[in-house]
Amino acid sequence: MRRFILDLIVSELTLLRPGGHVAVPSDGSASLRLVEDLAVDSLEMLSVAGALAEALHLHESGIEDFLLVHPSLDDWVEVCQRGLRSYSAKLTFRTSGSTGTAKRCTHSLANLWQEVVELAPLFSERQRILTAVPSHHIYGFIFTILLPHALGISESAVGDLRMSSAASLANLSREGDLIIGHPEYWRSVSRALPSIPSSLQGVTSTAACPAELSDALLGSGLGALTQIYGSSETAGVGWRANAAEPYKLFSYWARAESSPAMFVRTEADNSETDFPCQDALEWVDDRSFYPVGRADGAVQIAGTNVFASNVQRVLMEHPEIADASVRLMRPDEGVRLKAFIVPRDPCGVAELRTSLELWLRDRLTSLEIPKAITFGASLPKNAMGKCMDWIIA
Structure with a gap:
């Protein structure tokens, strides 16, 4: 919870302060005060508190106003935990759009857990997770909060790589770690480390991982690099083991019969919802596909x-x-x-x-x-x- 809230605070303040730098403890261990330590003004406070209340649906428990009364990290953790004990059925994430109109994407926790259930067998032997992605984004939330819970990995066994250079992965990692990254992080690792321990397993998402990058990482020794296809609107739709293979749909997703540009999801409550594809797709069969370019530019x-x-x-x-x-x-x-x-x-x-x-x-x-x-x-x-x-x- 502390990591989720801290990541969200940093993200919101970064958006509110273009060109500025938000310096906070990377592990969130300090008792952070938003006004005294981060110079958060009243308008920024409303925005940050509103974003947190929106993400965790604190309005459902009627507890969101306590965020403004107690503006410190410790107090916000307590407020959010109280709110989630009352209501935790849904969460809202924002897209990573950079046009000033980021879209709000609401998911049921039960639906997100569908993905984790199918991911867990792929990483069943991992006992520690190192992450280069923020936990308040949907990709980070699934892989650094929900997946550890499914694997029985404690919060203390989830480490943050974002304040470290790619080269430091050699010293920070241990045998059997799972590394959660994105293509640019993995590109930095490929450049910095000519040899990667084969006991490490990686995950990449948020953008297509070029075949040459995937091949270079595996050629340097990385044990496996699982690629996840999805978006803030859909969460994970499919996965593949390398860039030469097509993505395979998770079991609860299907290609829409009405259009090759649509997916159909069977929700946790057995209802069905159509989703437009964010990319142009080349279908190999009804269960596998290749993305061939963004449809929205x-x-x-x-x-x-x-x-x-x-x-x-x-x-x-x-x-x-x-x-x-x-x-x-x-x-x-x-x-x-x-x-x-x-x-x-x-x-x-x-x-x-x-x-x-x-x-x-x-x-x-x-x-x-x-x-x-x-x-x-x-x-x-x-x-x-x-x-x-x-x-x-």
Whole structure:
């Protein structure tokens, strides 16, 4: 509970303070006071407390107002535990969308437990979990809170890797550990560790894990890398052991007969619910599939959905920019966004570059801000007049 609440506090304050840094104890062991230690003002307090009450449905027990009366981590843990003893049937998670309109996704605890029941046999011999993902996101909640409970792993045997370098995994891990990560974390591990103990088992989700990365990790010795397909709206839909295989649906999911772009879930209460696919899918058969690209135009950066179109819109609002294009870097360039900008005054590039830094920082999250900006007289286009990729200078 303490880890869940602390992760949520940090996430909410980070959103409320663009460009700022929220420094809190990584393990949450200190008696954290939101006002005195984090300088949380009254408006921020309402937002953070509201997010926590929403996540755990504290309104169902009528206890949410106590969060404002006792704004400390210890007190919030107690309030939430009291609330959950009264009502714990549902939880709400937010999507990782970065357009300012993150969607709220409510799941019954019984439905989430369906996934854990099918995951547990895959990791039955694990006795400790190390995580590089926050526990208040649905992926982190399932794998670092519910799965340990199913495996009989105590809270003290769940360690946090987020404040450590990827190279430190060699010293922090023990034989038989389960490592919960995302593609960017695993990419860092692959670069930092030429050899990985074969006794370690990994999990990756939040974005597609490229085949070359999966192959590199397994080739370095990693015992197994389980890939989970899903979203905040659906939770886990399927899994696979490596990137060469299709994802296999969990038993309670099915391909919708009405459309290949829909899933059908049999809920814990035996009712059925349709869900649209977030990706275009290539079906191998009725129980297995390959994702072949996002249907909504989002790209994943550090496990977060980022929309290049939103970044382009913000750039075009700048009075000194005539045109702009934004896209994800190529694998050889990096893993962030890049932008090509056509300035209104070709002679004012130096001044525009300086003003643009503050302009973007005030309007975008750190993951949305392009890390490479190229200036030119016109956008790069092909013979058909369509925007094309460019090489970072």
